[in-house]
Amino acid sequence: MTVLLTGAAGFIGFHVSKALMARGEDVVGIDNLNPYYDPRLKQARLGQLQENSRFRFHQLDVSDRDGMLGLAGEYPQAKAIIHLAAQAGVRHSLTDPYVYVQSNVLGQVVILELARLLKPLKHVVYASSSSVYGGNTELPFSVDQPVEKPNSLYAATKRADELIAYT
Numbered sequence: 001m002t003v004l005l006t007g008a009a010g011f012i013g014f015h016v017s018k019a020l021m022a023r024g025e026d027v028v029g030i031d032n033l034n035p036y037y038d039p040r041l042k043q044a045r046l047g048q049l050q051e052n053s054r055f056r057f058h059q060l061d062v063s064d065r066d067g068m069l070g071l072a073g074e075y076p077q078a079k080a081i082i083h084l085a086a087q088a089g090v091r092h093s094l095t096d097p098y099v100y101v102q103s104n105v106l107g108q109v110v111i112l113e114l115a116r117l118l119k120p121l122k123h124v125v126y127a128s129s130s131s132v133y134g135g136n137t138e139l140p141f142s143v144d145q146p147v148e149k150p151n152s153l154y155a156a157t158k159r160a161d162e163l164i165a166y167t
């Protein structure tokens with residue numbers, strides 16, 4: 001099975017890619033390798049993934065419509081998308097709010113449009129965030145808890161993604 005996986009050079013994407021390949025899946029990794037944190041760490045993870053012949057990599061921004069939708073022509077057999085690419089962090093949203101909307105909201109719409117083009121596709125998996133629960137102090141968090149008061153732009157974009165995916 002071929003899996004398209006965004007955020008492949010990130011902390012979670014690297015480990016998910018490794019786990020998928022270990023169970024025999026082909027992984028098409030997508031990442032823009034942005035400098036939000038040291039890109040050498042991302043390159044090092046990528047280097048390890050690229051040692052496996054099951055791994056392909058595209059340096060792309062998930063908000064790049066043409067680049068992303070072009071993947072449907074290149075990998076028409078893809079059966080799953082795991083969408084982990086996102087601009088994370090709360091403090092950074094105070095200095096660069098636009099990148100959250102570009103990567104997290106526009107990127108989400110592009111992923112869903114890509115999904116519509118992939119006919120054999122069975123699953124789209126999206127990583128939201130516990131930040132959507134805002135100041136809620138009731139533990140453990142549950143999907144039945146209120147999510148209408150996110151307390152950061154990051155959280156608001158993650159919640160927006162849930163709503164966009166639902167719709």
Ligand SMILES: NC(=O)c1ccc[n+]([C@@H]2O[C@H](COP(=O)([O-])OP(=O)(O)OC[C@H]3O[C@@H](n4cnc5c(N)ncnc54)[C@H](O)[C@@H]3O)[C@@H](O)[C@H]2O)c1
Nearest residue numbers: 007009010011012031032033034061062084085086103127
């Ligand atoms: N790590 C956590 O504790 C945690 C908790 C809740 C949710 N999440 C979510 O899980 C996902 C992965 O998180 P992570 O901890 O691995 O983060 P990470 O920052 O290590 O990885 C994200 C990767 O996405 C890439 N990326 C960012 N914007 C992109 C864009 N526009 N186009 C293409 N690539 C882009 C980055 O270069 C990075 O390699 C994110 O969606 C994050 O919001 C993480």
